Amino acid sequence: MTQRTFPRSFVWGAATSSYQIEGGWNADGRGESIWDRFSHTPGKIEDGSTGDVACDHYHRWREDVALMQELGLQAYRFSIAWPRILPEGCGQVNQAGLDFYKRLVDALLEAGITPVVTLYHWDLPQTLEDAGGWPARSVAEIFVEYADLVSRELGDRVKHWITHNEPWVMAFLGYEKGSKAPGITDMAAALVASHHLLLAHGWAVPVLRQNSPGAEVGITVNLSPTDPASPSQYDADAARHFDGYMNRWFLDPLYGRGYPADMIADYQQDGYLPAEGMPFVQQGDLDVIATPTDFLGVNYYSRAVLRSDRVPEATNEPRTIPESDPAQQTDMGWEVYAPGLYNLLMRLHTDYQINKLYITENGASYSDGPNEKGVVRDMRRLHFLYDHFTAAHRAISAGVPLAGYFVWSLFDNFEWEQGYAQRFGIVWVDYTTQQRIPKESARWYSRVIASNAVSAELPTL
Ligand code: FCB
Numbered sequence: 001m002t003q004r005t006f007p008r009s010f011v012w013g014a015a016t017s018s019y020q021i022e023g024g025w026n027a028d029g030r031g032e033s034i035w036d037r038f039s040h041t042p043g044k045i046e047d048g049s050t051g052d053v054a055c056d057h058y059h060r061w062r063e064d065v066a067l068m069q070e071l072g073l074q075a076y077r078f079s080i081a082w083p084r085i086l087p088e089g090c091g092q093v094n095q096a097g098l099d100f101y102k103r104l105v106d107a108l109l110e111a112g113i114t115p116v117v118t119l120y121h122w123d124l125p126q127t128l129e130d131a132g133g134w135p136a137r138s139v140a141e142i143f144v145e146y147a148d149l150v151s152r153e154l155g156d157r158v159k160h161w162i163t164h165n166e167p168w169v170m171a172f173l174g175y176e177k178g179s180k181a182p183g184i185t186d187m188a189a190a191l192v193a194s195h196h197l198l199l200a201h202g203w204a205v206p207v208l209r210q211n212s213p214g215a216e217v218g219i220t221v222n223l224s225p226t227d228p229a230s231p232s233q234y235d236a237d238a239a240r241h242f243d244g245y246m247n248r249w250f251l252d253p254l255y256g257r258g259y260p261a262d263m264i265a266d267y268q269q270d271g272y273l274p275a276e277g278m279p280f281v282q283q284g285d286l287d288v289i290a291t292p293t294d295f296l297g298v299n300y301y302s303r304a305v306l307r308s309d310r311v312p313e314a315t316n317e318p319r320t321i322p323e324s325d326p327a328q329q330t331d332m333g334w335e336v337y338a339p340g341l342y343n344l345l346m347r348l349h350t351d352y353q354i355n356k357l358y359i360t361e362n363g364a365s366y367s368d369g370p371n372e373k374g375v376v377r378d379m380r381r382l383h384f385l386y387d388h389f390t391a392a393h394r395a396i397s398a399g400v401p402l403a404g405y406f407v408w409s410l411f412d413n414f415e416w417e418q419g420y421a422q423r424f425g426i427v428w429v430d431y432t433t434q435q436r437i438p439k440e441s442a443r444w445y446s447r448v449i450a451s452n453a454v455s456a457e458l459p460t461l
Contacts, residue, residue: 001455002039004393011074011404012138012449014068014426015361016123017165019051019414021079024058031087032206033123034133034174038181039414047419054414058100058436064436067427069411071442072449075114076320077360078104079121080167080352082146089125091144098153105157116360116406118203118220119147120275122170122181122396124274129182134170134193137280140200147204153297155212162297163204165195165208166222168246179417183272187272193278194221198253202288220297220360221250225340225347232317234308234386242306256290273361295403297347297360301332301390303340330384331422338387345402347397356401357455362388363408365415368439373448387452405444411436 004381019035026032039050056063057073068076081111082089082289084097099189109113128139151161151442173180176190183192201219208217228235245264252260260280267273305321339364348354353379353415364384370376396402412425420431429435 003451003453004390004456005451005453007396007403008452009074010074010405011358012445012452012454013077013116013404014071014075014410015077015404015406015408016413017079017118017123018056018081018084018414019121019123020409021057021411022084023051023053023056025050025052027058029087029094029101030081030097031083031089032126033081033083034126034181035123035127035416037129041183044183045417045419046050049414049419051414052404053431055429057411060434061100062107063357063455064324064411065104065111065113067254067436067438068108069111070111071438072446073113073410074449075116075160075404075406077116078164078408079118079123080119080150081123083123083125085150086125086146087290087440089128090133090145091174093149098150099156101150102157107153114160115158116151116162117154117158118144118162118165119143119150119162120170121165122174124182133175133184134196135175137196137199140196140203143195143200144207146428148207150203151208151211155208155215159212159215161208161212161215161217163201163208163217163219163410164197165220165360166299167201167250168222169195171197172213172245175188177240182349187267187270191267191272191278194249195280195285198250199285199288201254202285202291205291205293215340216280216294218295218297218356218358219254219361220299221247221254221300222231222301222361223247223251224300224342225343226304226306227321229305229307229319229321230317231320232308234311234316235306237308238306238308239304242304246304251348251352253286253289254293254296255354258286258447269394270292271450295356295358297353297358297407298344300341300359301362301364302334303337303343305335330380331367332418334364336364336384336387338384338391342387342395344389345392345400346398347398349395349398354401357385358404358406359392359402360406362405362423363377363426365424367423370428371436374437376437377461378426378439378441379461381426381439382441382444382461385445386454386459390450393454 171194417424
């Protein structure tokens, strides 16, 4: 059978994040994070659950690393829980927390798995939220102290650093929509938060480089290609705005273009930014944010199709992109759209000339569980991954410098405000027994990794 082979140095991995898998929420001196506070607040999490125990990875990391090795993962992207290291956000260091990550990193290296560390995957120490959270510039300064500490301790062994995971989600779902911790609904504050997240990133880059010689340093953003639902000017404008809100607001300043002028104008018109623009952007900030990095991490799940709500439906042109078919959606209600990954990678390559890209997350939530034989035949996930790997291969063939791929997620885990209702794992987790069962998608993924290739035809089992 014909194979689509990936470049020799291509890296295959899987990703998780601290709050979603670790549990041990108050073990060994860990401080409180905004996600502890949020999930412990009644009504915030759909199934009433918390990350208190999650996959209990804090206690089961040894067997989890063994499983990664058995699957043949070449790299593992995980995040560090800031309040496990600095329970108060800064100051007093919790040695037990540092030791946990040191042991984990050592075990990974021993297993031949490259650790890829995300410093911040949304679990801000609650004390720092109490001090103003990301809308406070001081929190960005404190992030750099945290980055300095962690990279001094782990920088000899960890050579791949991601400053932030998805600053769009942190800023806008955390501070504008309030669907995620800290649950604030204030768009003006969210815009300030987005700037401070980017600033913290830019300040941390040279610190990480200094403490971790030879390391690759980057940031991970979540991006969605935006397609207008019809060729009307209204939908085109809705797509422009959404693209600016989600994609360009982060990409433009990271790649030296400053914040997009059309978005500043939109936000001024809506009253979220004052007439003078962005007074919280100080002299030199934009240079800091544009500090060159070694790679961009991209999280891709789906595209966005934009239909204007500024005019009545009858005034707009008929849709040419239909509403997505529920049969083509994952359990999150997200459209399965692999061409979007190709389009996105091509755009990053041509519009931003990015030197190196990793897919740091891509995957799908489907609830398929073990059958009577204990086998999880998650064919929809397997096909989802197959289609997206194939799209990535196409982009590489077209010249995109894509260097690796991290499936989201290694485990079923705590999916934020959706609790345990959504299962993204290639490994099934039974939350009562903590048993792990690699799903058929994981078995198939192992073969992809081993051959560094996907087949030209849709795989069957
Ligand atoms: C991304 C997050 C990750 C997970 C997936 C489904 O936005 O980075 O933690 O929740 O979505």
